[in-house]
Amino acid sequence: MNITIIGTGNMARGIATRALEGGHGVTLLGTEQAKAEALAAELPGEAQAGAVGDPLSGDVVVLAVWYQAVPDVLARYGDQLDGKVVVDITNPVDPETYAPLTVEAGSVAQEIAATVPGAKVVKAFNTTFAGTLAAGTVGPLPTTVLIAGDDADAKALLAGIVTAGGLRAVDAGSLRRARELEPLGFLQLALAAAEKISWTGGFGLVA
Amino acid sequence: MNITIIGTGNMARGIATRALEGGHGVTLLGTEQAKAEALAAELPGEAQAGAVGDPLSGDVVVLAVWYQAVPDVLARYGDQLDGKVVVDITNPVDPETYAPLTVEAGSVAQEIAATVPGAKVVKAFNTTFAGTLAAGTVGPLPTTVLIAGDDADAKALLAGIVTAGGLRAVDAGSLRRARELEPLGFLQLALAAAEKISWTGGFGLVA
Numbered sequence: 001m002n003i004t005i006i007g008t009g010n011m012a013r014g015i016a017t018r019a020l021e022g023g024h025g026v027t028l029l030g031t032e033q034a035k036a037e038a039l040a041a042e043l044p045g046e047a048q049a050g051a052v053g054d055p056l057s058g059d060v061v062v063l064a065v066w067y068q069a070v071p072d073v074l075a076r077y078g079d080q081l082d083g084k085v086v087v088d089i090t091n092p093v094d095p096e097t098y099a100p101l102t103v104e105a106g107s108v109a110q111e112i113a114a115t116v117p118g119a120k121v122v123k124a125f126n127t128t129f130a131g132t133l134a135a136g137t138v139g140p141l142p143t144t145v146l147i148a149g150d151d152a153d154a155k156a157l158l159a160g161i162v163t164a165g166g167l168r169a170v171d172a173g174s175l176r177r178a179r180e181l182e183p184l185g186f187l188q189l190a191l192a193a194a195e196k197i198s199w200t201g202g203f204g205l206v207a
Numbered sequence: 208m209n210i211t212i213i214g215t216g217n218m219a220r221g222i223a224t225r226a227l228e229g230g231h232g233v234t235l236l237g238t239e240q241a242k243a244e245a246l247a248a249e250l251p252g253e254a255q256a257g258a259v260g261d262p263l264s265g266d267v268v269v270l271a272v273w274y275q276a277v278p279d280v281l282a283r284y285g286d287q288l289d290g291k292v293v294v295d296i297t298n299p300v301d302p303e304t305y306a307p308l309t310v311e312a313g314s315v316a317q318e319i320a321a322t323v324p325g326a327k328v329v330k331a332f333n334t335t336f337a338g339t340l341a342a343g344t345v346g347p348l349p350t351t352v353l354i355a356g357d358d359a360d361a362k363a364l365l366a367g368i369v370t371a372g373g374l375r376a377v378d379a380g381s382l383r384r385a386r387e388l389e390p391l392g393f394l395q396l397a398l399a400a401a402e403k404i405s406w407t408g409g410f411g412l413v414a
Contacts, residue, residue: 139348173401180393184387201414204410207346
């Protein structure tokens with residue numbers, strides 16, 4: 001499976017690391033190609049690097065960007081997303097003040113699905129800090145990736161990538177569940193920003 | 208400290224058990240006094256029982272009822288809640304279909320605070336299943352009670368009761384954070400209803 005990750009930050013690094021561990025191909029696209037190349041070189045496996053604007057080669061496209069960058073990414077790539085599994089990892093938060101932002105559609109994931117209706121949008125990775133993707137654990141628990149979406153095959157595909165990478169995957173229901181996953185992601189960010197938890201902690205899921 | 212718990216269900220039992228363990232006085236009020244008396248007799252400590260309509264003796268009043276019962280409880284007791292710490296444990300969910308319900312104020316806790324402005328409303332216990340209150344643990348983690356509210360003293364008071372009862376308490380911020388705690392509580396209910404987790408599991412918080 002080829003996975004394209006748009007973004008070169010800590011979340012891109014964490015998701016790429018897990019995808020490579022599962023034996024998948026990873027292409028990183030950054031606004032600066034040099035950053036994507038530097039990250040690709042650091043990763044434990046063979047990752048490709050490119051610049052934003054390069055065609056999307058992956059069957060799965062991870063939007064590993066801040067919420068604020070989503071409109072630009074969709075404007076640039078919208079016409080290439082038909083039929084692809086598009087993974088939205090964002091939390092609608094002001095990156096400077098950590099104030100929550102209101103999203104008209106009820107969640108970013110639903111907003112993306114409305115903007116690119118041909119894409120199979122799934123919400124995932126918005127409740128896992130990058131540190132817990134790297135560690136594979138949250139404290140004594142395995143890191144759990146909660147996946148919401150309306151396309152069962154797309155969710156199963158992503159769950160396969162997650163579990164092959166050594167993490168747990170849990171189907172959290174339809175894409176509408178992003179309306180709960182995003183507040184959960186925000187709450188976790190707020191607790192870390194307030195130093196109630198560390199950036200390597202957060203919510204772990206006990207079965 | 209005297210704590211009045213309105214309700215005789217599993218959550219009332221769990222919260223009463225922990226309050227008694229911390230050495231606090233507990234009075235249970237039920238719509239049927241017989242149920243309150245039966246629960247009081249079963250609890251590991253000296254609990255009082257009464258019927259809905261009895262005056263509220265506690266400094267802390269826990270609304271251990273379903274969201275649907277809140278308006279009735281507030282109509283009956285609203286004029287006794289001035290100055291009291293009122294603990295809202297509810298999640299806005301349809302108890303038959305487990306569909307989430309929209310609350311105009313953004314959260315039940317804020318709705319309650321608007322209805323009884325003299326009360327010190329805190330949101331708590333809505334993300335802890337009754338089973339995890341009884342066990343004191345969620346899997347390998349201590350059960351954590353997330354507390355949100357606008358009155359710092361009220362939050363500290365409840366945190367003291369929680370920790371004396373053997374659980375962890377974390378200040379989740381202002382009452383507005385109920386807008387995230389309630390979706391988290393709902394998500395946990397939905398995951399259990401879908402059999403993705405058990406009713407003794409759920410989200411544990413790793414510091």
